[in-house]
Amino acid sequence: MEEYYVCPQCGSEDVEVIKERGREVTLRCNECGYVWIVTLPKLRKIPIIVSKHERSFREFVELPEGEVVKVGDIVETDEDEVRILSIELPGGKRVRKAKVEEIQTLWGESLTYPKVFGVSIYLPGGITQSFKVVVDRDEEFVVGEVIEVGGYTFKVEMIKTEKKLMRSGKAKADKIVRLMGHAIKGRARRKLKIYEGYDALQNT
Structure with missing residues (x-):
């Protein structure tokens, strides 16, 4: 575990480790020359x-x-x-x-594994088509955008995050639990990949 030190005399961050003995570390400030000892926690x-x-x-x-x-x-x-x-x-x-x-x-x-969340697409006749998709954690989604999943094009009407249900705004994939919206005709802004399981993802 990397430690971060600041000189207690002058506040400089230019600090050098000059001796280590177990959990006891001797430090020297390269700005003012002050030398001191800290004991690292167990x-x-x-x-x-x-x-x-x-x-x-x-x-x-x-x-x-x-x-x-x-x-x-x-x-x-x-x-x-x-x-x-x-x-x-x-x-x-x-x-x-x-x-x-x-x-x-x-x-x-x-946090190094891609984000997997649900998608619910509402079809005519009260039918709901559900998928799990896999995306980069930093990818953003916006209420109102048009997306394609599994051959269906839909407009995002709600985003369910870990803390709330959003009917406007945007959210990062890392915090999303589910996207929801009605199927529409038209061209999608982007196409999401269906999640086929851990083993399938390792083989891609």
Whole structure:
């Protein structure tokens, strides 16, 4: 885990590590020459269940004792960048925040895996056609735009995010749960790829 240091004397960020001994680190400021020692917090290795849509993988993350971890925080494992979705304490209790030393298991979503969300297209006769699509997490969607999925063209009338149902505005794919709208005739602004599962995505 990379540490960030600031000189306590002059506030400079131009700081050099001149000696390391266990968790004890000796530092020198290259601006004013001040030398000081810091003791790094003890790291605890915690199991984390990383979700890549329908597949989950057990990894580990090292976090400093005394630090408070919250749902929504982003942590890094050796393999991935992960957003915390749930925190489990001994006995199976789930909480929204806890100190590192209290945590038994973390549950999270891979941020390096593409975003998968639902699409509901309303057809004549009260029929709804549903799909799961896969997109880049940074891709934006706007209420009112026209999209093609699975041979159907539809106008986005509502965007359901993790926190609300939007009837106007835009949202990043990373926060979207579902797009909804009626089928229309016309040319789509873009075409979305149907999600066919973890294994299929690895083979593309």
